[in-house]
C-alpha cells in the first residue's frame with residue numbers, strides 16, 4: 001500500500017560516482033555530513049548505526065543531487081529512507097515529533113492567525129479540510145492493518161504446513 | 163486566463179498574514195481571476211510528512227490536488243514548498259498508475275478523485291509566464307532603476323525539475339527576468355542558488371541554520387545588495403527572523419528582506435505600511451530610503467542629447 005522504497009541498484013552506482021558531492025550544500029558546509037558513507041553502510045546492511053545520527057537530518061532537501069544525477073536519482077533518497085526508519089523507531093528530533101502530531105491531529109501545521117488577519121483587513125480564511133483528512137487517514141490505517149493481518153495469516157498458514 | 167485557486171499553505175497563514183495581504187493586493191491590482199476554495203489542508207510538507215510516512219504524504223497531496231481538479235481550477239501558490247510538494251505528488255501519481263489506483267480507491271470513499279489535470283504554479287513563474295514582463299512594465303507606476311537586488315529563488319520554486327518543469331532547475335532565469343522587468347539590476351553572486359538552510363531549524367539544528375543564513379547574508383553585504391528578494395515563507399523565516407535573532411546577539415548584517423509581492427506592490431504604487439512591510443523583523447527602511455534617493459536621481463543618459471545639440475566651437 002503506497003510503499004516507500006529505496007533503489008539499491010541505483011545507490012550502488014552512487015557509491016562509485018559522487019558527481020553531486022561537490023555541489024551538495026551540506027556536504028560542503030556541514031562537517032561530518034557524507035552521504036557516501038551512509039550509502040556504503042546501507043549497501044553493506046549496516047544502516048542501523050545511522051539511525052541516531054544527526055547527519056541523516058542534515059539533508060536540506062534542496063534536490064541539487066537529484067538534478068545533477070545522471071541516473072535521475074540523487075543521494076538524498078538514502079537520507080529520506082533512514083529518516084523514515086528512524087521515525088518508526090521514535091528516534092526523530094523532538095521538533096519533527098511535534099510537527100507530525102500537529103499534522104496528524106489537524107491536517108495543518110498551524111491555524112490561521114485570526115487577530116492578525118483582522119488587523120491586516122484579510123477576509124475570513126477558507127474552511128480547512130480537517131474532517132475529511134482525518135477520515136481519509138483512518139481509511140489508510142484500516143487498509144494497512146488489513147494488509148498486515150493478511151500477511152500474518154499467510155505466514156501462519158505457511159508455518160502450519162511445515 | 164483560467165481561474166485559479168490560491169494555495170496559501172500553513173506557514174503564511176499561521177506566521178505571516180501580511181504576506182497574504184500583499185499577495186492579495188497584487189493579484190487584485192492585476193485583475194487576475196483568483197479564488198479561495200474550502201477544504202485545503204497542509205500541502206503536506208515533504209521534509210516532515212514524507213520522512214515519517216510516505217503514504218500519508220501522497221494521499222494528503224493527492225486530496226489537495228483533487229480539490230482543484232474537481233473545481234476545474236488551476237492552482238497558484240506564493241509558497242515554493244507547497245507547489246513543489248503538490249507537484250511532486252502529482253507527477254509521481256501520473257507516472258505510477260498502480261499507486262494512482264490505490265490513492266483513488268481511498269479518495270473515492272470520501273467522494274473525491276485525483277485526475278491531475280490542474281496546473282500547479284508558483285507565483286513567480288506564474289507572473290513571468292501568464293502575466294508577462296510586458297504587462298508588468300505597463301502596469302507599474304514606479305520602477306526600481308538604480309537598485310541592486312539579489313533574487314533568491316528558493317530550491318523548491320524550481321526543483322525537482324521533473325515535477326515542476328517551469329525553469330532550468332540548475333540555471334533559472336525567470337525571477338531574474340522579473341527583477342529586470344521592474345527596472346532593477348538582478349545581482350549575480352556565488353551563493354545565488356544555494357539553499358536557504360531553513361530546514362535545519364525544523365530538525366532542532368538551529369546553529370547550522372544560522373550558519374547557512376550568515377553565509378548568504380555576508381556575501382550579499384559584500385556585493386552591495388540593497389535587498390534580498392524572495393517568494394517563500396520558509397526562506398523568509400530563515401533570512402528575516404534568523405537575521406533578526408543574529409542582530410539581537412550583536413551580529414548586525416542589515417540586509418532587508420523583501421517578498422516578491424511586496425516589491426511588486428511598491429512598484430504598483432502601494433506604500434510599505436499598507437503592504438504590511440512594517441511587520442518584518444529586519445528593518446526595511448534602508449531599502450526604502452535608497453529607493454527614494456535613486457528615484458530622485460536624474461534619468462539615465464540625462465543631458466547627453468542636449469550637450470550634443472548645443473552650440474560650440476564648430477559654430
Ligand code: SF4
Nearest residue numbers: 024059060062063065
Ligand atoms: S538534497 Fe540533500 S543530499 Fe541532495 S544536494 Fe541537497 S542537501 Fe545534499
Ligand code: SF4
Nearest residue numbers: 014017018069074075
Ligand atoms: S546521486 Fe547520482 S550524481 Fe549523486 S553520487 Fe549518486 S549517482 Fe552520482
